[in-house]
Amino acid sequence: MHLTRFRLHTARSGARCLLSSPQAMHAAVMSSFPHILPTAEHTPRVLWRIDRNTTAEVMLFVLSPDRPDLTHLVEQAGWPAAATPDNPGWQTYAYTPFLERLEKGTAWNFRLTANPVHNARTRDDQPTKRTAHLTSRHQLQWLLTRQDAAGFRVLAKPEDRRHTEHGDEHQLIVRDQRSLNFGKRGVPGRVTLTTVTYDGRLEVTEPDALRRVLTTGLGKAKAYGCGLMTLAPVG
Structure with a gap:
């Protein structure tokens, strides 16, 4: 299992669009997994949550069996110009070791x-x-x-x-x-x-x-x- 954290750039229209519709956010989250097809009848359980800590600090958390690729979310609702190979704009952590403890x-x-x-x-x-x-x-x-x-x-x-x-x-x-x-x-x-x-x-x-x-x-x-x-x- 993997737990991923992504901060939304709330000043961007793309972020506001996603935050206004759980359906749009769900589609964006599921698009983070290239092997999952939108038409598939059976898909792995992926959980997500929005934490609104402050107006400027809005975090997306994603729990998934596989490691996601949030490049599209960075481009739509993050800071794409600040992304680097070492810091692509989101953080993913191995969750299974924590669960086992x-x-x-x-x-x-x-x-x-x-x-x-x-x-x-x-x-x-x-x-x-x-x-x-x-x-x-x-x-x-x-x-x-x-x-x-x-x-x-x-x-x-x-x-x-x-x-x-x-x-x-x-x-x-x-x-x-x-x-x-x-x-x-x-x-x-x-x-x-x-x-x-x-x-x-x-x-x-x-x-x-x-x-x-x-x-x-x-x-x-x-x-x-x-x-x-x-x-x-x-x-």
């Missing part, structure tokens, strides 16, 4: 952009429909109900910093909620989805289960920038 009981900071949804019906005589969670409380619960199966436990805050009546007893925040509405090329209608970003601290409970989540994603809308969880050392 995950151990039970270790603590990590994590980030996840996800599409928290549930199945609900407006009337008893109607079938259930996939519906987005729109409040922070329900979005937090969406992640907390999945942590055991995903091989981790979100750590609790120290007792003197807990406010259980507000539902914030965990070292976890939900931010950057976005309502997306975009078209798919060649498909009638439009796609609508809600995304949020989770920042928090976790403890590994089942390393193999967590490895599966880190490599296959968590939740729905993985093609549209959701599901990729990354870890960083505590402190």
Whole structure:
């Protein structure tokens, strides 16, 4: 597995075009792998995520089985004149050694952009429909109900910093909620989805289960920038 980081040049129109459409970004990401044909029925799982750290610091992360070639993204949405053979405009790291070092009981900071949804019906005589969670409380619960199966436990805050009546007893925040509405090329209608970003601290409970989540994603809308969880050392 490989984890790739690419900074978008947000002042360029090409970058703004990609950031405005998850469908366009998905197509650009998948074009980074020359052996994957757009018409292929079965393609390897590729996860990606946009981190909007500041207005000028917007990062694309890509997790993939193979090493990508982001030359087209550099030309469209990066700094092509600054690219060199040693620094082509993106950084790719071997991810498998990191995954193999995950151990039970270790603590990590994590980030996840996800599409928290549930199945609900407006009337008893109607079938259930996939519906987005729109409040922070329900979005937090969406992640907390999945942590055991995903091989981790979100750590609790120290007792003197807990406010259980507000539902914030965990070292976890939900931010950057976005309502997306975009078209798919060649498909009638439009796609609508809600995304949020989770920042928090976790403890590994089942390393193999967590490895599966880190490599296959968590939740729905993985093609549209959701599901990729990354870890960083505590402190």
